[in-house]
Amino acid sequence: MITKRIIPCLDVRNGRVVKGVNFAGLSDVSHPVDLARYYSESGADELVFYDITASAEGRALFTDILREVASTIFIPLTVGGGIRGVGDFERVLSCGADKVSVNSGAIANPELIADAAKRYGSQCVVLSVDAKRVDGAYHVFAKGGRVDTGMDALEWIRRGLDNGAGEIVLNSIDTDGVKKGFDLPMLADVCAFANVPVIASGGAGCAEDFVTLFKEIPKVDAGLAASIFHFGEVSIPSLKETLARSGVTVRRV
Amino acid sequence: MIAIIDYGVGNLFSLRSSLAMIGTQAEVTADPARIAAADRLILPGVGAFGDARAQLAATGLDRVVKEAAASGKMLMGICLGMQLLFEKSYEFGEHEGLGLIPGQVVDMTPRITPGLKVPHIGWNGLEITKKDHPLMRGLEDGDCVYFVHSYCAVDCADSLVARTEYGGEITAAVARGNVCGCQFHPEKSGRVGLQILRSFCEMEG
Secondary structure (H helix, E strand, C coil): CCCCCEEEEEEEEEEEEEEECCEEEEEEECHHHHHHHHHHHHHHCEEEEEECCCCHHHHHHHHHHHHHHHHHHHCCCCEEEECCCHHHHHHHHHCCCEEEEEEEHHHHCCCCHHHHHHHHCCHHHEEEEEEEECCCCCEEEECCCCEEEEEHHHHHHHHHHHHHEEEEEEECCCCCCCHHHHHCCHHHHHHHHCCEEEEEEEECCCHHHCCCCCHHCCCEEEEEECCCHCCCCCCHHHHHHHHHHCCCCCCCC | EEECCCCCCCCHHHHHHHHHHHCCCCEEECCHHHHHHHEEEECCCCCCCHHHHHHHHCCCHHHHHHHHCCCCEEEEEEHHHHCCCCCCEECCCCCCCCCCCCCCCCCCHHHHCCCCCCCCEEEEEEEEECCHHHHHHHCCCEEEEEEECCEEEEEEEEHHEEEECCEEEEEEEEEEEEEEECCCCHHHCHHHHHHHHHHHHHCCC
């Protein structure tokens, strides 16, 4: 049986892993290659690397790190951040990424999803959406969750799927950083129509939150988190133990 | 030396790196002379069967691979590379495969429990049907490997080495003499995947 995936997310700036709480107040955690190896050995099913660098030097440093990670760690790697065009897909795929996650880049240029899917296949294209409740609807937020685009998130995801996105990362700004659990209602609304894997992001505070996620919304394929893993609040082996004991199928290493 | 056959499809960074990790020299090449000089061949592949098959034919590498296989050289196909080993594929039409392993490649959708997502993406457990096969050395039932595919091989008869369960039985690994293949990505399957690559590097047809 297919297993539920546990995915630590590493935000990388200037060669170091950082994590925002509600997208503000970043603090340095650790070295990306060391952290990636540690996670892989402890049973992470996939890693997401987010490049939050603005400068060209930082971007070059990021691809160096990506290449080093992909040379030593053999689980799927997803890369996001600063993906504006097909050229950025090429840049990170040639350094060992397996999937590329688009967010603001797809908002600025909706053709990007279709172009990349045509060129590299849908399995390569992950649509990452930062969504927040506004006036009784879910709105898509851009620029790391700072700018309300006014777009309806469910419509945006439908359109992304039509254009060939092969996976959805749904990050709820409402629950992100709060550590009271994933945004189950928002996830349920997306899972009701999404026919590709849906990765839940934002809100995990403890192992039980993952149990609730997979039990309540069986169509969710994976749970993504950052700080609870980076700060050691939840260890991946114990999380998988808890999930297995609750009847959720997970990969054991 | 292992030759990773380069016919213009797919991202070979991880495959090369994973072989380096287990201490095997590998070269990505389209040169028939280099392929002939290699001890073993890996046929990678992602994308659509028809396109890949056409690429193989256009570069003449289909003939090179078939000849190498006929000479007894060890050959492993990965993902679409495995599917290409079969006789036929029905992905967007009907295409001749390399015919090195009996069987066909078909859409998995009508064969699995309705409502399951296709492609089959993620880590799934192996059920090893040939426990004593050298490709499966050191592995156990339930060991997980990473899949990404929408089509699957059927009617593989006695070539089946391992399968997985995804709303139905799905061919995971096959072998016939010196030719073998994995539907999953060993280069993305952690410790288990590296073990399979290591076994392939030690296998004798």
